[in-house]
Amino acid sequence: MNQPEPTIILDDVSYRYPRSKRYALRHLNLAVSRGEFVAVLGENGAGKSTFCQTLNGVIPQTRGGRMRGRVIVSGWDTQQATVAELAQRVGIVLEDPETQIFTTSVLNEVAFGPENLGVPPQEILHRARWALEAVGLNGYEDYAPTALSGGQKQRLAIAAALTMHPAVLVLDEATSQLDPMGTVEVFSVVRELNKQYGLTIVMATNKGEQVAQFCDRVLVLHEGELIARGTPREIFADTELLERVMIRAPQVSQLATYLEERGVHLTDFPITPDEARRGIIHSIRGSH
Amino acid sequence: MNNNEIAIAVENLEYVYEPQGLRANKGISLTVRRGEFVGIVGHNGAGKTTLLKNLVGLLLPTGGRVAVDGLDTRQTTVAELATRIGFVMQNPDQQLFAATVEEEIAFGPRNLGLAEEEITERVQAAIALTGLDALRQEFPPALAKGDRAKVIIASVLAMQPDIFVFDEPTTGQDYKGCHQIMQIARQLHREGRTVLVVTHDMALIAEYTERTIVLCQGEILLDDTTAAVFAQPENLQRAQVTPPQITQLAQALPRELGLPACALTVEQLGQPIVERVRTNQALDLTMPLR
Amino acid sequence: MSTLVQYIPGESAFHRLDPRSKIIFMLLVTGVIFIVQSLWVASAMLVTLILLWFLAGLPFSVLKGLGQATLGIVAFLIVVQALLYPGETILVHPIIPSPVPIVGGVGRVTLEGILFALLLSLRLMAMVTLLPLVTITTPMHSFLLGLVRMGLPYRLAYTTTTALNLIPILQAEANAIVDAQRLRAFQVFEKGNFLEKLRAYPALVTPLVIGAMRRAQLMAVAMDSRAFGATKERTYIQDIRMRRTDWAFIVCSVAYVALAAALNYLAL
Numbered sequence: 001m002n003q004p005e006p007t008i009i010l011d012d013v014s015y016r017y018p019r020s021k022r023y024a025l026r027h028l029n030l031a032v033s034r035g036e037f038v039a040v041l042g043e044n045g046a047g048k049s050t051f052c053q054t055l056n057g058v059i060p061q062t063r064g065g066r067m068r069g070r071v072i073v074s075g076w077d078t079q080q081a082t083v084a085e086l087a088q089r090v091g092i093v094l095e096d097p098e099t100q101i102f103t104t105s106v107l108n109e110v111a112f113g114p115e116n117l118g119v120p121p122q123e124i125l126h127r128a129r130w131a132l133e134a135v136g137l138n139g140y141e142d143y144a145p146t147a148l149s150g151g152q153k154q155r156l157a158i159a160a161a162l163t164m165h166p167a168v169l170v171l172d173e174a175t176s177q178l179d180p181m182g183t184v185e186v187f188s189v190v191r192e193l194n195k196q197y198g199l200t201i202v203m204a205t206n207k208g209e210q211v212a213q214f215c216d217r218v219l220v221l222h223e224g225e226l227i228a229r230g231t232p233r234e235i236f237a238d239t240e241l242l243e244r245v246m247i248r249a250p251q252v253s254q255l256a257t258y259l260e261e262r263g264v265h266l267t268d269f270p271i272t273p274d275e276a277r278r279g280i281i282h283s284i285r286g287s288h
Numbered sequence: 289m290n291n292n293e294i295a296i297a298v299e300n301l302e303y304v305y306e307p308q309g310l311r312a313n314k315g316i317s318l319t320v321r322r323g324e325f326v327g328i329v330g331h332n333g334a335g336k337t338t339l340l341k342n343l344v345g346l347l348l349p350t351g352g353r354v355a356v357d358g359l360d361t362r363q364t365t366v367a368e369l370a371t372r373i374g375f376v377m378q379n380p381d382q383q384l385f386a387a388t389v390e391e392e393i394a395f396g397p398r399n400l401g402l403a404e405e406e407i408t409e410r411v412q413a414a415i416a417l418t419g420l421d422a423l424r425q426e427f428p429p430a431l432a433k434g435d436r437a438k439v440i441i442a443s444v445l446a447m448q449p450d451i452f453v454f455d456e457p458t459t460g461q462d463y464k465g466c467h468q469i470m471q472i473a474r475q476l477h478r479e480g481r482t483v484l485v486v487t488h489d490m491a492l493i494a495e496y497t498e499r500t501i502v503l504c505q506g507e508i509l510l511d512d513t514t515a516a517v518f519a520q521p522e523n524l525q526r527a528q529v530t531p532p533q534i535t536q537l538a539q540a541l542p543r544e545l546g547l548p549a550c551a552l553t554v555e556q557l558g559q560p561i562v563e564r565v566r567t568n569q570a571l572d573l574t575m576p577l578r
Numbered sequence: 579m580s581t582l583v584q585y586i587p588g589e590s591a592f593h594r595l596d597p598r599s600k601i602i603f604m605l606l607v608t609g610v611i612f613i614v615q616s617l618w619v620a621s622a623m624l625v626t627l628i629l630l631w632f633l634a635g636l637p638f639s640v641l642k643g644l645g646q647a648t649l650g651i652v653a654f655l656i657v658v659q660a661l662l663y664p665g666e667t668i669l670v671h672p673i674i675p676s677p678v679p680i681v682g683g684v685g686r687v688t689l690e691g692i693l694f695a696l697l698l699s700l701r702l703m704a705m706v707t708l709l710p711l712v713t714i715t716t717p718m719h720s721f722l723l724g725l726v727r728m729g730l731p732y733r734l735a736y737t738t739t740t741a742l743n744l745i746p747i748l749q750a751e752a753n754a755i756v757d758a759q760r761l762r763a764f765q766v767f768e769k770g771n772f773l774e775k776l777r778a779y780p781a782l783v784t785p786l787v788i789g790a791m792r793r794a795q796l797m798a799v800a801m802d803s804r805a806f807g808a809t810k811e812r813t814y815i816q817d818i819r820m821r822r823t824d825w826a827f828i829v830c831s832v833a834y835v836a837l838a839a840a841l842n843y844l845a846l
Contacts, residue, residue, distance in 0.1 A: 307639070344761060346757050346760070346761070365765070366760045366761065366763075367760070367763035367764075367765050370760075370761050370762065370763050371763070374761075375761050377758055377761070379754075381785065381788065381789060381792070382751065382754050382755050382758050382785055382789065383755065383758040383759060383762070383785060384784075384785060384788075385780055385781050385782075385783075385784035385785050385788075395762055395764075395781070396762035396763055399762060399763035399764050399765065400763050429784075429785075429788050443762060444761075444762070447762065447763065
């Protein structure tokens with residue numbers, strides 16, 4: 001059967017920031033299929049943000065520097081198309097809620113992108129309504145973004161990216177500055193967008209525990225290289241890998257590893273509390 | 289140095305932000321003894337940062353009283369308080385300005401008017417404790433995020449306070465960064481200092497602190513040992529605080545399995561499970577086949 | 579500080595004016611205020627602006643805040659001009675007599691100097707009342723669209739409004755930096771003399787500048803990601819329309835500044 005062309009393709013991509021000798025990305029080769037939810041893990045400085053920003057052309061077009069290899073998104077080469085063209089295929093939400101807000105009302109904020117593209121006002125309002133609904137901010141149109149909580153601000157940033165009708169949504173450490181409640185808000189919205197609207201999601205994060213239950217696949221970056229890829233279960237069971245790249249597995253996974261090392265095997269390697277609960281009950285009752 | 293057993297005494301602290309009239313702290317009372325390691329948690333807007341600012345004198349209570357090392361914050365300058373209580377603010381980028389890490393760390397002691405030899409000694413001690421030796425001559429703002437945080441901790445350390453307060457030190461840090469910062473906090477504690485940490489990372493609270501204070505809507509909701517606090521899911525929910533995943537798991541397991549209802553770390557739940565399974569296996573061998 | 583330029587929603591007639599008429603008003607008044615030499619006319623203009631403030635229903639607290647902010651500069655102006663302005667009516671004789679080269683004449687206070695200082699102060703106070711009058715009664719998207727419809731390229735208009743929006747943010751950051759340095763026993767701003775304050779500036783300016791540069795870079799990435807500057811045919815979800823009241827207001831503004839200019843000419 002013929003597999004559809006992957007939505008994102010990285011072909012031997014290496015990248016160096018301007019005035020830097022060190023390569024932030026080295027020989028990345030990977031593909032993301034349409035509708036996939038991919039988590040990108042790695043320590044700070046491993047290249048997660050850099051990778052995210054290559055997906056909409058900001059790297060290398062806005063940031064400069066030297067890039068080798070190709071990044072193809074929805075068939076468009078990120079070094080040939082303009083960032084504005086790419087913005088209609090890939091939406092990006094950045095880490096800092098403050099510096100990605102450009103207007104003084106929620107409605108204007110989500111309209112900012114399509115306005116820049118010259119979309120007719122009626123169409124913009126239509127898209128705005130849909131986007132705000134999708135992130136749970138309908139009713140907040142007249143609010144000043146500064147009055148929103150951290151979680152709301154990031155949801156607003158998501159909505160502002162959605163109004164450009166991208167097929168891919170990239171979240172570059174979008175929950176790092178948020179409290180747990182805000183983090184949950186963002187994860188819920190992102191999961192909905194993936195499941196209900198079929199958006200391809202690429203999420204760079206340090207919060208492995210939270211992302212484990214939502215993502216289809218995990219990419220692990222270390223010093224600019226892709227050193228591991230697999231399902232969350234595979235990655236979080238690989239203790240040697242986790243130690244090497246200093247990534248924290250979900251506590252329930254850590255528990256499973258702890259038990260495994262002492263001869264107690266849980267049937268399915270858990271990445272959520274529910275799975276762990278079932279596994280433990282089975283192990284204790286089942287061994288009766 | 290002060291021999292007072294009580295490091296921090298807060299009596300009915302009220303703080304209202306004008307002109308909005310926002311009551312951020314509503315009658316908070318708490319005491320912290322020398323040598324404690326306390327975690328402070330609560331939803332955003334619960335009044336945590338306001339409380340911390342009141343402890344170091346950046347804000348003065350609009351009602352009630354705050355005393356650090358026996359000194360009333362209303363009658364002591366921020367500079368004097370800074371030699372008793374060190375505050376590591378959340379965003380280190382707001383303070384770094386010197387040409388080298390050494391100069392940055394020396395800034396505080398220099399402001400205190402100390403002699404050069406004293407300053408050098410303090411800088412050296414701070415660099416040693418935070419592991420910044422290799423980065424001495426670097427330009428602080430150009431360092432990686434984790435290192436910048438360490439530089440700030442070192443600069444506060446150079447003021448040699450006995451009490452250390454960390455405001456959300458792990459936000460935006462990766463696991464390695466969090467770990468290094470908490471290890472430093474632990475080391476400070478081991479050397480006899482009083483440490484307070486405000487954070488959203490419950491796993492860290494469970495791992496490092498002995499006592500946890502939960503703030504909710506400007507008031508103290510819970511103030512108890514960390515284990516006791518995490519054993520109260522309904523209260524925690526009110527404060528929008530989620531216990532660590534391992535604790536949630538422990539609480540969700542059926543009680544008849546004989547496992548601890550409240551586990552704070554992987555080991556605390558893991559060990560009993562291993563024992564249960566082994567016991568059951570042993571029993572199996574001695575029981576007749578069904 | 580944010581309340582000094584930030585939009586406050588309201589229903590006054592001034593609020594409902596098209597941003598273009600307000601911008602034109604602002605430009606006309608600014609033009610005239612710098613031509614006016616007569617202290618009487620300048621004072622009268624300041625008074626009318628303050629009246630307009632209350633007619634627009636704007637809060638007194640903000641006006642008071644503005645007044646307090648300018649007080650320092652006003653005092654500085656008076657001292658400098660009193661001492662340095664080349665006037666003839668001597669009120670206070672120089673410490674060092676004039677014939678002495680270079681430093682001769684230092685310490686001399688003239689009447690003209692003081693009057694000139696007053697004029698500058700009135701101009702300053704008028705400007706400080708005028709600008710917020712427009713920014714507080716006009717939402718940012720309206721102001722932006724007004725500038726664009728008047729011919730300013732979008733990028734320039736956007737830069738202007740963003741700069742205005744950044745003032746309170748940078749102010750808050752500056753305060754946070756001062757607080758952070760105070761925690762390291764930095765007391766120069768509470769206790770230092772002028773020279774010490776000057777030498778201590780790096781501790782405040784460096785973090786602020788670095789912060790601003792970081793912010794600029796982050797904003798650039800975010801803006802490009804939302805197709806900023808993609809096309810010259812940018813659309814706007816809101817629209818602005820000149821009504822009869824607006825034209826009437828413009829006519830009144832022209833009459834007002836013409837009157838001020840005429841009175842000024844007569845007074846001199």
